[in-house]
Amino acid sequence: MAPVAAAVTRVLITGFGPFQNVPVNPSFAIVSRLPTTLPNNIEIYTHPSAIPVSYHPTIELLPELYGSTQPDIALHIGVAEGRKYFAVEAGSSRNNFDLIRDNDGRNFSDAEGVAAWGDSPTRLDTDLDLDGTIESWQERTKDFKWPAMLSREMQSMGDVAEQKVDVKVSRGLSVAMGNVEEEEISVMAPDPDDEVRWSDNVGFYLCGFIYYAGMVQKSRMTAAEGSANARVGKRDTVFMHVPLLISDEEIGVGVDVTTELVQSLVENWRALKE
Template structure:
């Protein structure tokens, strides 16, 4: 038998890695003639499947992009979004919607959405979502639902992770009263009805991105936001605190007098 050289044999690391976090992502299809390609889908459809763990971001991230853009139609959203979430395997820890804000030149992290106000701008089928339909679908839900992410914390992390400090990103309180606000409220409501204090949902508004360079930047922005959400979730969770919930409920009571915004600043016909 050959003698041992005495050299140490490398052993695999015994350090346990964190379980991956699964993020379900959607983007929209076209809805305006002058924007035949929706920038939200240009970003979503090119996201990487994995964001690996790093020393600064110890949680690996699995990104699942819904296989086709969401049709810009109210009833398509109500018919498909709950099924997309519930059929996703593995079950998503975070749902991340991306939408086009044609009237903006910057990126916005939206905090919440209104229940009503979707009866003024027709969708691609020429249809609206009436107040009667709202009452039938969400008879007891608050007029405003907000993400349970700590958005101030997410925004700070997002800002810090962007490779270019000149990229214009902003927080926003209201996703508007067209399809972006509608899909956001639908998803927030889906989680609220299961366990009201846990709503691991976010929405990113993106500007029109006409070139490949623009889309590449948009993808970097989206990946940085996904990292920021996962890092914030790791530290703070995605459950409303009691104090925050009371403040939100008080705001909802006031908002109930006028539930929806009069115009959608994200929409340009």
């Protein structure tokens, strides 16, 4: 008897537009090149334009975007200029979105956060299985030919947030962008040579903002608003930081890395449903 095919899993993916000294954001360059389907009954829904690097347009867009695509999984992508690797972020916090102004010259106050998210916890983590996802993702990409900027020989020892140390740095732009941590932390360090890895440093700018807002939005979707096999009430949303990819070769690798991440996310999401 032939095995029963898996039900279609719907994955929403977004990327950001230009900001500050990033005139071409590689996150949307990747998203705009993704296929609409992947093997094993996976459908990809990409937002047709870059998400503006602005708080209010972003949060106004999310309800319609999630509602119209009815994703089982949402993947938001952004760039971390100082990194030389791809990283899936564990979670995000709702405070400190007033640290720096967005492309519209505005910030997002804690009072606005209360109005948007009510009594949602200060910190939210994805409900997806990151351990299983990262393990699978690393296996799927282990034979990739990495561009010079991402090769092991060119990598630094990883950013300070992901060393097995306690570290304290002052607030500033790199904190908000997710390049360094602001608070004291002590976490297990991933292998600093891994081109794809786990992280817990999404930052306090639009990357952290869309991640937190996306997790809230996904958890609020009802059975009527989601697909037939969605996990109602779960934060099945995740965020990936990509390096500052520039060349066509680098963007192409980014597309391949992303499709393998999607496969890994879906594989582990389906296991959670069993």
